[in-house]
Amino acid sequence: MFGLKDDWELDVPDRYFSLEDYEGGTARWCPGCGDLAVLTAVQRICRDEQLPPERTVCVSGIGCSSRFPHYMKTYGFHGLHGRALPVACGIKSRRPELKIFVATGDGDCCSIGAGHWVHAVRYNMDMVVMLFDNAIYGLTKKQTSPTTPIGLSTNTHPRGAWLPPLNPVAATLGFANVSFVAQTVDWNPAHLYATLKVAYDHKGLSFVRILQRCPTYTKDVFTELQKDPSQLLLLTGGDSPTLDAQSAKMFPNQQAHDSRDLEAARRVADQTAPLPIGVLFRDPARPCYEDFTTVGLGMSPADKLKGLEREFDKFAV
Amino acid sequence: MSTTTTEAARARPSAAPRRVAEHIVEIVSDSGEGAQKAGQTYGAVSAKMGNGVWTVEIIPAEIKPPARSRAGASGIRVRVGSEAVTNTGDEADLVVALNEQVLYGRIEQKAYRPGTIVLLENKWATDPRDDVREAYAKALGEFRALGLDVREVPLEEACQKVAQDVRVGKNMFVLGMLCYITSRDLDKAFEEVAFVFKKKGEQVIRKNQDLIRAGHAFGAETLELRYEIPPRKVDRAQLVLNGNQATALGVMAAGIEMVAMYPITPATSVSHHLAGAFQNVGGVVHQAEDEIAAMGFAVGASYAGKTACTVTSGPGLALKTEFLGLAVMAEVPLVMVLVQRGGPSTGLPTKVEQGDLLASLYGQPGDTPKIVIAPATIEECLHFVVTARKLAEAFRTPVMLLTDANLATGVQPIPRPEVDADWLSPPLDQTPWQKGVTAYDWDEDTGLSPRPIPGQAGGEYVLTGLAHTRLAKVAYDPHSNQTGCAMRSRKLAVLRESLKPPVVNGDRHGDLLVVGWGSTLGSIEEAVARARKDGLSVSSLHLRFLSPLEPGLKEIFRRFRQVMTIEINYSDAVDAPHTGEHRRIAQLAQVLRTHTLMDIDCWSNVAGQPIAPRAIHDELVRRLQKNGGNR
Incomplete structure (x- = not known):
């Protein structure tokens, strides 16, 4: 009114989403569980990207971390143990516009669902796959997982795990058509958020291994890493996120890494002390399977009927 | 061409055809001799003439079984009738056998009767190998003792006169001979061959037509055999196809856009037909990394609103079981085609059985009511997929469609369906979800509920395989699981009420x-x-x-x-x-x-x-x- 021009208006989007719009049921993870930090990071990405909740789908398998979709206020699919990836790929196959986050654990992804892990990476469909790696089966109460450190006592190996653990990032970098592999930790929110954000921005399957603390069953597994940041190697440059100066200062060990160099990525991935965090590899040019599975999407009924008659003709006598 | 037909017929004017209402012929050989292509063409020609036809392939379980082995019988049976033919029939009337050993397998399967005429390739009688000549002579004696009317025929010798490579040409020669024996329309055979070999070019087509002509003339000159199977009147356009092809067309006619599968005999050929054709109607085949993933992919696509289909056989069903239970529990519409084969375990991959009924009905842990339907004819293989997709969506449940190896490989003419847009799946509903309606808003009376599709604002819910409430919230209380199970069971009760009692064939008592x-x-x-x-x-x-x-x-x-x-x-x-x-x-x-x-x-x-x-x-x-x- 006073002094304002008639045509002045604030350019407000029809809908604005705040964090609350992504907050589902109260998380029932144990106090101190690393999953909570990941949940918060994903909700922030959704808010920052203004993802409409109805076009966002969180898919999971079974396990503690697979409760993830229940705590988001988006569409969700809490399916079968080990089978999050085929479901996520199926959703994406004919609905490429949906944004997909997959929550899977070390048992879910690297053990019972290992076959799907190999192939989903090869399909390279656009989604963020978060491996919540707490090095233990939590929901079923402390059984050895493929990433349990050798010697750690569990209910299935009370005298200590027998075999050396599997390295999820090194394994993923060995799969055909891999396009994005990153590693981060739940206890550094800045790095966690920034890494997931880069993963979200990548078109293709972004595989992010998140070292995740389990206060109940593997409370000491990551303690050293957490207490002594020099045991982590912050990857810089390339596609790795740039941390603000203050956050970056926390990491005495840093290394410039060319994330477009697969061989370099494999060398870095094999390293466990110090443990690399950041983007190990990214290739935006790898083919995405949905570019093939969406063939004919939106074909009109009339065209479908025409096509069908032509198919009938092939069998006509 | 037609002049040749008349000439051939004229060559032996004394052979007046015997009129029969139906005739069953088999061609048996080692695998790779083209018996199936000859038989399929023969069946197609008969269907074009207006005859009822049922064709079924005789398939050895191995890809390349050893030559001249009893278990290696590969070939085809074609039953042709004046009326519609609905099954493979009893014993064959006529067999063309390219070697004597493969006949043993078929004799064991009771495919022949005393009096069945066997036209047997006689080159083995003069084979340089002693054991082959002996085996041939021994078999001849045994077959005749069984009452088979064995007639030795110099097929290869005669064929050599027109073909450079007998190994690949003999099947068309046999086709020509059969066309003579049962008075098939040669022009239609030429047309069919031109169609089958279209991609291989004019020269190949001509060569094959020459072989048919030569086989026909050979029959006329040397065989004392001639039948006529008068065709019926066909008043509707027809398609000639097998059950798996019909199923594939059904998938397309149902407007399904996604078939996720993993190779398994005898179901795989459904996907083969789709792999080429599906994109012409806006669909795609996903070959998954395993049976479980194929099912998961289909469940995912269905959850996202694109009701998908997966195709499998017994061992695949076993692997898909957990996902099937999830689809029932979480009420995901889905079509699962199960082409049954012999079991248990790996069983008899290429053979027929109806052994998966109980596994389909009850094979999942817990109570998993779902719709299970079984087409009884090749025509129904097509139509039932369309029905299955609609039922799946209307009742928010997986629908299993049980066919078997017999339907899968039997070839028959069926009326060409008149498809309209109603058969296709409706467009994706992306309108905002109605306020106050929950994700599982079960109607107490029917168990039915509307389903939110991702993209519908306000409908956000988390599908879970855990026991859940109407709000899709995980619930471990005694009431919720009881209610969920009751609601899912009620849907089937409601469907049953809408069905008609079956019709009795014959007297009603x-x-x-x-x-x-x-x-x-x-x-x-x-x-x-x-x-x-x-x-x-x-x-x-x-x-x-x-x-x-x-x-x-x-x-x-x-x-x-x-x-x-x-x-x-x-x-x-x-x-x-x-x-x-x-x-x-x-x-x-x-x-x-x-x-x-x-x-x-x-x-x-x-x-x-x-x-x-x-x-x-x-x-x-x-x-x-x-x-x-x-x-």
């Missing part, structure tokens, strides 16, 4: 009612018709809905003194030791007993073969004679 399901329809009805002609009081009934069962069964069964199922799955023989009243019975019989509390008997086997009408007829006669005096 009598001494014996035969109940069947799936691919045995043709054989059962043919056998029942024969038995009724003999004066036996027998009728039959064929179920298409196995879950829920069609209504009114008890009322129908009461009007018969005996009710029995005929199925291709295992049951203990009546006189099997140690069984007595604990005899294990066939699968549908078990289901019907539970359903009706009536004493329902069965007759079944797991020989891996379609049950021939004669075998059924014999069993009907045996039963009715045994129990005939009871009245």
Whole structure:
């Protein structure tokens, strides 16, 4: 009114989403569980990207971390143990516009669902796959997982795990058509958020291994890493996120890494002390399977009927 | 071309064709000799002429079995009739055999009778190898002792006169010979060959046509055999295809856009047909990394609003079981085509069985009511997919469609469907979700509820395989799981109410009612018709809905003194030791007993073969004679 021009208006989007719009049921993870930090990071990405909740789908398998979709206020699919990836790929196959986050654990992804892990990476469909790696089966109460450190006592190996653990990032970098592999930790929110954000921005399957603390069953597994940041190697440059100066200062060990160099990525991935965090590899040019599975999407009924008659003709006598 | 036809016919004017109502021919050979292509062409020509046709391939389990081996029989059977043909029939009237060893396998399978004419390649009589000549001579004696009318024919020698490479040309020569024997229209054979070899070019087409012509002339000059199978009038356009091709067309006609599969015999060829054609109607085949992933992919696509289909066989069903349970629990519409083969385990991959009924109905942990339907004909293979997709969406549930190896590989002419846009899936609903409606807003009376599709604002929910409330919230309380199970069960009860009681084939009361399901329809009805002609009081009934069962069964069964199922799955023989009243019975019989509390008997086997009408007829006669005096 006073002094304002008639045509002045604030350019407000029809809908604005705040964090609350992504907050589902109260998380029932144990106090101190690393999953909570990941949940918060994903909700922030959704808010920052203004993802409409109805076009966002969180898919999971079974396990503690697979409760993830229940705590988001988006569409969700809490399916079968080990089978999050085929479901996520199926959703994406004919609905490429949906944004997909997959929550899977070390048992879910690297053990019972290992076959799907190999192939989903090869399909390279656009989604963020978060491996919540707490090095233990939590929901079923402390059984050895493929990433349990050798010697750690569990209910299935009370005298200590027998075999050396599997390295999820090194394994993923060995799969055909891999396009994005990153590693981060739940206890550094800045790095966690920034890494997931880069993963979200990548078109293709972004595989992010998140070292995740389990206060109940593997409370000491990551303690050293957490207490002594020099045991982590912050990857810089390339596609790795740039941390603000203050956050970056926390990491005495840093290394410039060319994330477009697969061989370099494999060398870095094999390293466990110090443990690399950041983007190990990214290739935006790898083919995405949905570019093939969406063939004919939106074909009109009339065209479908025409096509069908032509198919009938092939069998006509 | 037509002049050649007349010339050939003129060459032996004395051979007046014998008119028959139907004729069964087999071509058997080592694999790779093209018998199947010859037989398929012969079947297509017959269908084009207006005859009823049923073609079935004889497939060895191995890709390249050793030559001249009993188990390596590869080939094809074609039953041609004046009327519609609904099954593979009894024993063959005529066999063309490219070597004598492969006949043994078929004899074991009771494919021939005394008097079956065998045109046997005679080059083996003069083979340089002693053992081959001996085997040939021995077989000749044995076949004749069985009553087969073996006629030695110099097929290769005659074929050599026109073909450079006999190995690849002999099948077309045989086709020409068969066209002579059963008075097929040669022009139609030429047309068919031109179509089949279209991609290979003019020269190949001409060569094959020359071979057919030569085979035809050879028949006219040397064989004392000629039949005529008058065609019926066909008033509708027809498609000639097998059950798997029909299923593939059904998927397309249903407007399904996604088929996720993993290779498994005998289901895979559904995907083969789709792989080429599907994108012409806006669909895509996903070959997954395993059976479980194929099912998961289909469930994912369906959850996202694109009702998908997965195609598998017994071992694949076993692997998909957990996802099937999830689809029931979380009410995900989905079509699962199960092309049954012999079991258990890897079983008989290329052979027929109806052994997965109970696994389909009850194979998942917990209570998993779902819709299970079984097409009984090749035509139904097409139409039932369309029905299945609609039922899946209307009832928010997976629908299983059970076919089998017999339907999958049998080839038959069917009326060309007249498809309209209603058959196709509706467009994706992306309108905002109605406020106040929950994700599982079960109607207490019907168990039905509307389903939110990702993209519908306000409908956000988390699908879970855990027990859940109407809000899709995980719930471990005693009430919620009871309610969820009741709601899912109620949907089937509601569907059952909407179905009509099945129609009895024959009198609505009598001494014996035969109940069947799936691919045995043709054989059962043919056998029942024969038995009724003999004066036996027998009728039959064929179920298409196995879950829920069609209504009114008890009322129908009461009007018969005996009710029995005929199925291709295992049951203990009546006189099997140690069984007595604990005899294990066939699968549908078990289901019907539970359903009706009536004493329902069965007759079944797991020989891996379609049950021939004669075998059924014999069993009907045996039963009715045994129990005939009871009245």
